[in-house]
Each structure stands twice: as structure tokens, then as C-alpha cells.
Amino acid sequence: MPNSKTYSLSFLVLFLILILCFLTNISLGSVYIPLKDVFNSLIGSTTEQETWLHIIQNYRLPKALTAILVGSGLGISGLLMQTLFRNPLAGPFVLGISSGASLGVALVILGSSVFGGVFVTFLISKWSIVIAASLGSFLVLLAVLMVSIKVRDTMAILIIGLMFASITAAIVSVLSYFGSAQQLQQYIFWGFGSLGNLSWDELGVFFIIYSIGMLVCLASVKSLNTLLLGENYAKSLGLNIKRSRLAIIISTSLLAGTITAFTGPIAFIGLAIPHLTRQVFNTSNHKILVPAVFLFGAIVMLICDSIAQVPNSDYTLPINAITSLVGAPVVIWLLVRKRNMIF
Amino acid sequence: MKYKYIFLVFTIILFNCKNDSEKHNIETSKGKPINIKYAKGFSVSNHENFKVLEIKNPWPKAEKTYKYVLISKENAAKTSFMQDAYDGIIIIPIKKIVVTSTTHIPSLELLNEEQTLVGFPGVNYISSENTRNRIDKGLVRELGKNEGINTEVLLELKPDVVIGFGIDGNNKTFEIIKKSGVPVIFNGDWVEESPLAKAEWVKFFGTLFNKEKEADSIFNTIEKDYLEAKKLAKNTKTKPNVLSGAMHNDVWYLPNGNSTEAQLLEDANVNYLWKDSKGIGSLSLNFETVFMKAKDADIWLSPSNYTSKEALKNANAHHATFKPFQNNNIYSTINTKGTSGGVLYFELGTTRPDLVLKDLIKICHPELLKNHDLYFFKHLD
Numbered sequence: 001m002p003n004s005k006t007y008s009l010s011f012l013v014l015f016l017i018l019i020l021c022f023l024t025n026i027s028l029g030s031v032y033i034p035l036k037d038v039f040n041s042l043i044g045s046t047t048e049q050e051t052w053l054h055i056i057q058n059y060r061l062p063k064a065l066t067a068i069l070v071g072s073g074l075g076i077s078g079l080l081m082q083t084l085f086r087n088p089l090a091g092p093f094v095l096g097i098s099s100g101a102s103l104g105v106a107l108v109i110l111g112s113s114v115f116g117g118v119f120v121t122f123l124i125s126k127w128s129i130v131i132a133a134s135l136g137s138f139l140v141l142l143a144v145l146m147v148s149i150k151v152r153d154t155m156a157i158l159i160i161g162l163m164f165a166s167i168t169a170a171i172v173s174v175l176s177y178f179g180s181a182q183q184l185q186q187y188i189f190w191g192f193g194s195l196g197n198l199s200w201d202e203l204g205v206f207f208i209i210y211s212i213g214m215l216v217c218l219a220s221v222k223s224l225n226t227l228l229l230g231e232n233y234a235k236s237l238g239l240n241i242k243r244s245r246l247a248i249i250i251s252t253s254l255l256a257g258t259i260t261a262f263t264g265p266i267a268f269i270g271l272a273i274p275h276l277t278r279q280v281f282n283t284s285n286h287k288i289l290v291p292a293v294f295l296f297g298a299i300v301m302l303i304c305d306s307i308a309q310v311p312n313s314d315y316t317l318p319i320n321a322i323t324s325l326v327g328a329p330v331v332i333w334l335l336v337r338k339r340n341m342i343f
Numbered sequence: 344m345k346y347k348y349i350f351l352v353f354t355i356i357l358f359n360c361k362n363d364s365e366k367h368n369i370e371t372s373k374g375k376p377i378n379i380k381y382a383k384g385f386s387v388s389n390h391e392n393f394k395v396l397e398i399k400n401p402w403p404k405a406e407k408t409y410k411y412v413l414i415s416k417e418n419a420a421k422t423s424f425m426q427d428a429y430d431g432i433i434i435i436p437i438k439k440i441v442v443t444s445t446t447h448i449p450s451l452e453l454l455n456e457e458q459t460l461v462g463f464p465g466v467n468y469i470s471s472e473n474t475r476n477r478i479d480k481g482l483v484r485e486l487g488k489n490e491g492i493n494t495e496v497l498l499e500l501k502p503d504v505v506i507g508f509g510i511d512g513n514n515k516t517f518e519i520i521k522k523s524g525v526p527v528i529f530n531g532d533w534v535e536e537s538p539l540a541k542a543e544w545v546k547f548f549g550t551l552f553n554k555e556k557e558a559d560s561i562f563n564t565i566e567k568d569y570l571e572a573k574k575l576a577k578n579t580k581t582k583p584n585v586l587s588g589a590m591h592n593d594v595w596y597l598p599n600g601n602s603t604e605a606q607l608l609e610d611a612n613v614n615y616l617w618k619d620s621k622g623i624g625s626l627s628l629n630f631e632t633v634f635m636k637a638k639d640a641d642i643w644l645s646p647s648n649y650t651s652k653e654a655l656k657n658a659n660a661h662h663a664t665f666k667p668f669q670n671n672n673i674y675s676t677i678n679t680k681g682t683s684g685g686v687l688y689f690e691l692g693t694t695r696p697d698l699v700l701k702d703l704i705k706i707c708h709p710e711l712l713k714n715h716d717l718y719f720f721k722h723l724d
Contacts, residue, residue: 030629051638054664055631177488182648185591194592196630199660264592314632316593 007288010281014295018068021302025064028311031055062203063196064302069210070195070259070266071301072294075273076217077256079293082274083224083286084248087158091271092256095144095161096168097137101260102191103168104136105129109187110172110179129190130205133261140164141253145245193264193320195305206262213254217290220247224286267320268327273297279334300327377555380566381540384531387550392418394435394550401529402511411528413550431526433504436553441486441502445690446532448474450548453561453694459552461500462486470681470690492516498523504551506530536623538603538610538696539566545694568697569610575711576612576704583707585613586633586640586667588625589647590659595633596625596647604645607696611703616640630661642707643667644720648677652723673723674706688719 027038033056037047041056074092081090092098108128143164148157176184198206223244226234231241256270277292278284301323308322374388374395384400393414401409412424412432419434441462442448448471451457457473464486466478477483484500487493497505497520505527507517517527532544542565549558585608588597598604600620608615616637620626643665649655652673655662667673676688692699702720705712 030631031635051635055634058664059630059634059661185648189591189594192592196593197659201660309629314626314628316627316629319593 007281011291011295014292014299018295018299018302021299021306022064022068025067025302025306026056026060028306029055029060029309030312030314030316032312058200059196062198062200063305065203066195066198066206066263067301067305068298069206070263071269071273071297071299073210073213073255073259073297074266074269075277075293075297075300076214076290077252077259078270078272079274079277079286079289080217080220080224080248080252081270083227084245084252085157086228086230087155088275089271090158090161092137092252092260093265093267093270094158094165096140096164097253097256098260098265099165099168100136100138100140101133101257102136102265103140103171104132104134104261105190106172106175106187107136108132109190110175110183130202130258130261134209134257136168137257137260138253140168141249141257145249148245149242190264191320192318193266193323195263195301195319196316198262202262206258209254209258213251213258216247216251216254220244220251221286221290224248228284263319265320266323268323269297269301272327272331273300275331276300276334377546377550378559379543379546381537382532382535382543382546383540384534385544385547387413387546387555392422396528396547396550398529398531400534401531402509403534405512405531409529411526431504431521431528433526433528433551435503435551437503437551439500439502440504440506440551441497441500442506442530443492444506444508444530444533445469445685446693447506447530447548449691449694450545450558453545454548454552454554454557456548456552456554458482461502462497464488464492467683468685468690469683470685470687472681475682492520494519494523497525501525504528508533532693536601536603538607538699539569541603541693542566542569542696565695565697569700572697572700572704572712573610576610576700576708579612579708579711581708582612582614583641584637584639585615585707586637586643586665587615587617587645589649589655589662590630590633591647593630595628595630597628597633599624599626603696607700607703608644610700611707613642613703613707634661634664637665639666641667641672643673644703644706645675645677646673646723649675649723650677655723671722674717674720675723676719676721678721678723679719692719 026042027033027035031052033052034048037052038056040047041053042061047053078091081092081095082088084090085095144157144161147160151157151160176187179187223234223239226237226239227244229237235241259266273296274289274293277289277296280296281288281292283289304322304326305319307326308317308319310317374390377387377389379386384398386397386399388395393412396411396413398409398411399405409430410428412429413435414422414432416434419432424432437459439461440451440459442451442460443464445468448457448460448469451460452471452473457477460474460477460483462484463469465488466483466485469475469478474483484496486496494516502525505517505520505525507514507527508530509517521527530544530547532541535541535544543562545562546555546558549555587604588595597617599622600618602623602625605615605618609618617626646655646662649658652668655668662668676692677686679687681687681690688699698718701712701715702717705715705717706720
């Protein structure tokens with residue numbers, strides 16, 4: 001096992017890569033802005049063109065920060081799920097959190113066709129989609145949790161999570177069938193995922209919820225390590241399993257729920273980042289894994305976003321597609337190369 | 344297999360024929376084509392006892408031309424057909440019709456044939472008052488959705504023809520309908536590449552009702568009004584910069600330079616900022632690109648399906664940074680709706696490009712067309 005000195009060096013390198021990716025992400029985009037003006041915009045100084053200042057300060061900067069929050073948050077919620085359910089396949093998508101969020105959003109966007117007027121007034125609210133998605137993901141996760149109290153087998157819980165995902169998908173299908181063309185369009189666009197859609201106000205709210213989720217996660221690091229030994233063993237060490245479980249679930253639903261709410265369902269990151277991190281760091285200690293997943297998640301997301309922006313072209317690709325296209329082969333390659341999954 | 348029903352119908356007709364001597368093979372005679380100036384997607388040729396309708400481009404890159412024989416009941420009894428040569432044999436004039444797009448409704452009404460409409464998928468999208476009255480009286484049946492038409496209800500209605508449209512050739516519903524013995528003709532008005540070509544499809548409907556002359560005169564009036572408005576707009580010297588479309592998530596969707604929307608803007612003599620882009624359909628651009636080019640645009644037309652400035656701002660705060668947003672210069676067609684919520688522009692805009700053009704001229708050159716009231720567009724508040 002590498003000693004802590006090597007880890008601090010790795011963390012330093014990762015941190016520097018993160019800074020580099022962050023700056024690269026901000027300086028690349030459809031519009032070419034000279035590096036000098038990028039830095040001037042960041043420090044609030046004047047730029048050659050006023051529009052550049054707006055693009056950097058109000059579009060690229062919040063987008064890059066969103067990418068960091070999304071990548072790190074989804075990575076960590078994936079790690080929490082994998083540890084809690086002791087299953088390498090667990091993640092926000094697999095356990096139905098994202099489906100729950102999708103259901104919430106579908107009810108708001110498509111629901112007015114089915115349920116009529118009440119929803120229309122709710123739609124006017126700026127935050128309706130965010131609230132609906134958060135509630136949806138929290139309720140689905142809560143349902144999974146309640147079942148998990150009854151059912152001891154973690155594999156069964158995963159399957160139940162998948163079933164919840166199927167049920168929500170079915171309800172979304174019914175709502176879609178009755179939805180109008182415009183509503184369907186709006187829902188489909190939400191499903192593409194988007195990092196560049198947040199204003200500073202929204203980013204502020206996002207950051208607050210994200211921070212609460214992160215704090216709960218940090219408080220659970222010790223219990224996460226104990227949980228790895230198995231529930232019975234953890235109990236014998238005096239761990240309050242129920243309380244730890246609830247804390248982990250709350251942290252996950254806050255992180256994954258709010259991320260899905262603000263940016264749409266973003267595939268691959270939650271499942272793959274923890275595996276990528278474990279392969280590189282070769283440890284299962286959460287004191288190391290949590291910050292490492294944070295850094296890896298943020299870096300990967302910034303890279304994916306830079307690719308999605310297709311620098312120097314007029315187009316943007318859906319971020320959801322890029323995360324899968326870029327990420328999944330990397331994990332496959334890592335696993336094939338190492339021939340085993342560290343878990 | 345798909346010609347099976349044609350064979351069946353005509354076998355029955357043949358067996359019921361008392362006078363076989365008048366039968367002749369229609370493949371041997373040549374027809375006289377009707378006058379079509381702009382539309383490329385259909386043609387009609389008049390033969391002695393029947394017409395042949397050809398649909399060349401029902402969807403983009405369609406591989407075959409669909410051919411239909413339009414014939415009167417009397418002549419049908421006297422004529423035999425090379426069954427493999429046609430995609431359908433339709434008895435005209437049509438008495439009962441099912442159309443599947445709201446863009447087909449205005450043609451029926453202009454030809455005074457709205458009473459023939461017996462079913463429609465998604466009746467709530469229809470805005471026209473005349474047809475709405477008929478819907479309210481229960482004379483037009485709801486058929487569900489275009490992609491999944493309720494076949495049982497449709498067969499119960501026994502329409503003479505179903506006017507379908509498809510984005511490609513794979514619509515299973517229409518295949519089922521065809522197999523049930525109801526002919527389906529694909530309407531390709533939406534594939535046409537100019538506003539007047541789309542409008543000219545009124546002649547397609549005219550043929551089905553034996554009202555070619557009426558259809559011709561309706562189209563000539565639309566064409567004349569359109570060209571006069573275009574000529575009027577040419578004389579102005581001011582050319583406002585126009586932005587169009589809006590963002591959904593990170594992507595700004597707006598009309599491509601060769602699209603019919605862009606052609607209408609060109610004819611309204613405005614400077615549409617993406618007029619030089621090549622291609623039909625829509626462009627999907629990054630926010631940065633649009634912001635750099637259109638931040639100081641004068642007028643913002645058709646900001647997607649956002650119904651108010653607040654909705655635009657809520658969907659994306661960047662929308663509010665554009666000059667037309669700050670100067671209150673946004674116009675949209677989305678708020679002009681029928682009683683059941685259908686957008687009038689989507690229904691009537693294709694058939695009446697003259698009205699659309701006049702609206703655009705009125706918005707962009709307020710000094711012209713003083714007596715014209717905006718028909719489709721409304722100021723977005």
C-alpha cells in the first residue's frame with residue numbers, strides 16, 4: 001500500500017491538473033478569445049470587446065464551476081452508493097435516483113396535459129423543475145431505503161432500484177404519450193443534460209445544497225470504511241447502521257438529486273468515476289477515496305465539457321452523450337488492463 | 344402484398360360489370376399535366392376518364408414516386424388497371440376524408456370542402472372556427488395521435504382517403520390502414536423549399552375534389568398578394584437586423600439560411616443575421632456564437648415556443664442580455680391560438696404565406712402596410 005507521502009504528491013498533481021483543466025475549459029469555446037482577455041475577464045478588468053467579458057463571466061465561468069460541482073458530486077454519490085450497497089454496479093442511475101428526478105420533471109412539464117390547470121400555475125415558477133426533480137429523486141431513494149430495511153440482501157435492493165426505475169420510466173412514457181409536441185420537446189431537451197444553463201443565482205442555490213450533501217458525506221467517511229467490512233462486523237464495532245445508512249442516503253439524494261435537477265440526467269460519471277479512482281489510487285480507504293473521487297470527477301467533467309463545446313465551431317454537443325462516449329471506454333480499458341475490479 | 348386490396352376491389356368491380364366492352368387499359372393513354380408553378384413534390388395529369396396523381400417527395404430523400412389513379416365511380420366500372428403500376432385507386436370527388444396535419448385544414452376550408460372531414464388525430468390542435476364548430480358538434484372524430492391512429496375508429500368512419508404525412512417511409516399505422524382497404528396518400532407540403540411551393544399544395548386538394556379551377560384561382564390570389572407585398576418591401580431602405588429562435592439548454596435553435604422562414608425574411612427585406620448559412624431546416628448553435636453576432640439585433644422574431652419574456656428569461660438568463668429583449672422588440676406567433684390551444688400559425692401559415700409576409704413587413708417596416716393588422720404574430724410581453 002503506498003504511503004501517505006505518495007498520496008499527497010498524487011493529490012497535488014491531481015489538483016494542478018484540475019486547475020489546468022479549469023483554465024483550459026474557460027479559455028476554449030465557440031468564440032475565440034485571446035488568453036490575455038480571458039484572464040482580464042476573470043479578474044474583472046476590461047477586455048477588447050465587451051461581449052467577451054459577458055461570455056467569460058456569465059457563461060463560461062458558471063459553466064466551468066457547474067462542471068466541477070457536477071463531476072465531483074456525481075462521483076461521490078456513486079462512491080457512497082457502491083459502498084453502502086457493497087455493489088460495484090450501484091450508482092445514481094442504477095438505483096433509480098435519476099429516474100425519480102426524471103419522473104418529477106416529467107410530471108411538471110408533461111403533467112399539465114393529464115392533470116390540467118393546477119400544474120400550469122406551478123410551471124410558471126422558475127424553480128418548479130428543480131424542486132420537482134429533487135423531490136422525485138428523494139422519494140425514489142427513500143422508497144429504496146425503506147425496502148432495504150426489510151430486505152437484507154443488497155443485490156435484491158439493487159434489483160428493486162432497477163424496478164423503481166422501470167416503473168418511473170413507464171409513468172413517464174404514459175405522460176409523454178399525452179404530452180403536446182412542445183412539452184415533449186422541453187422534456188427531451190432536459191434529458192440531454194446541460195451545464196451552461198445556470199445563472200449565478202441558480203448556481204448559488206445549487207452550491208448550498210451541494211455543500212450540505214458534501215458535509216454529510218464527509219461526516220460519514222468513518223462509517224463508510226466500517227461498512228466495507230460488512231454490516232454484522234460494523235455492528236460489532238459499535239456502528240449505528242441505521243443512522244449511517246440514513247446519512248449516506250441523505251447525502252446521495254442531496255448530491256445526485258440536486259445535480260440532476262439543475263443540469264439534467266448526466267450519465268456514466270456516478271458509476272465510473274469511483275472505479276477510475278480506485279484503479280489509480282489502489283485503495284478502498286474512504287479518507288483517500290472521497291477527495292480523490294472529488295478531484296477525478298471534477299477533472300473528467302471539465303474535459304467532457306471542453307469536448308462538448310467543440311472548440312472553435314458553432315456547435316455544442318449534448319454533455320450526456322460526451323460523458324458516456326469519453327468515459328465508458330476509459331473504464332473498460334482500465335479494467336481490461338488490470339484484469340480485475342478493485343472493490 | 345400491398346397491392347392486394349387494389350386487386351381485390353377491382354376483381355369485385357370486374358365481376359359486377361355488365362358492359363365489358365368499354366374497358367380499356369389506362370397505361371396506353373397520355374395525360375395533360377395541370378399547371379404547377381412552384382411545388383416540386385406533386386404533379387397531376389388529366390386523362391380522358393381519370394387523373395394520375397404523382398407524389399414525388401413525400402419525405403426528404405424519398406426513393407420512389409407514389410402514383411395514384413383518381414377516377415369517378417362511373418368510369419371506374421369501365422376501366423381496368425395494371426394493378427402493379429399504382430399505389431392506390433381513389434374514387435373522386437372525395438366525399439369523406441381524413442387528414443392528419445393541421446396544415447391540411449385550410450385547403451379544405453378554402454375549397455369549401457370542410458364538411459368532408461370526418462376524422463383527425465389530435466382535434467385540439469385545430470384552430471379554425473369553422474372546423475372547430477364541426478368538432479364541437481361531434482362531426483369530426485378524434486383519432487388519437489398521428490403516430491398511432493386509432494385504426495378501429497378510422498375504419499368505422501370509412502373515409503374515401505386518408506391524407507397522411509411521414510418523416511420517412513416507416514409509418515406502420517398507415518400500412519395497417521392501407522391493408523384495411525383505405526387508400527393513404529402522403530402529403531409532402533412540408534418538404535417543399537419555398538413558401539409559395541408549400542402554399543401551392545392547395546391544388547393537390549383541389550384535384551381530389553374535382554375543384555382544380557377553384558384551387559388555381561385561390562393559389563393565384565395568394566401568389567399575387569405575396570409578390571405584391573414582396574415588391575412593396577423591396578422599396579424600403581431600412582433593413583433591420585433580425586434574430587430568430589431561442590435556446591433550449593445550451594443550444595440555440597434558429598432557421599437555416601435556405602429555410603422557408605429565412606426566405607420569408609429575405610422577401611420582407613430584412614437582414615436576417617444567419618441568411619448566409621447554407622441548408623434548409625434549423626441550425627443548432629452555441630450560445631457564444633449567437634451572442635457575438637446577434638447581441639445588438641433590432642428585432643427578435645419567433646423565440647421558439649416561449650410564450651412571454653418572463654418565460655424566456657426563466658428558461659435561460661442569457662436571453663435577457665440581447666438588445667431586442669431589453670428594448671421590448673420581440674414578436675412571436677405562439678400566442679395566437681385557437682379556442683382549444685392550437686397555434687394558428689402552424690395551421691394556416693403554410694397555406695397563407697402572403698399573410699405571414701405581410702406580418703413580417705408590418706413588424707420590420709412599420710411605415711408600410713398601415714392597414715394591415717398582425718394576423719399571426721403578437722408582441723411578446
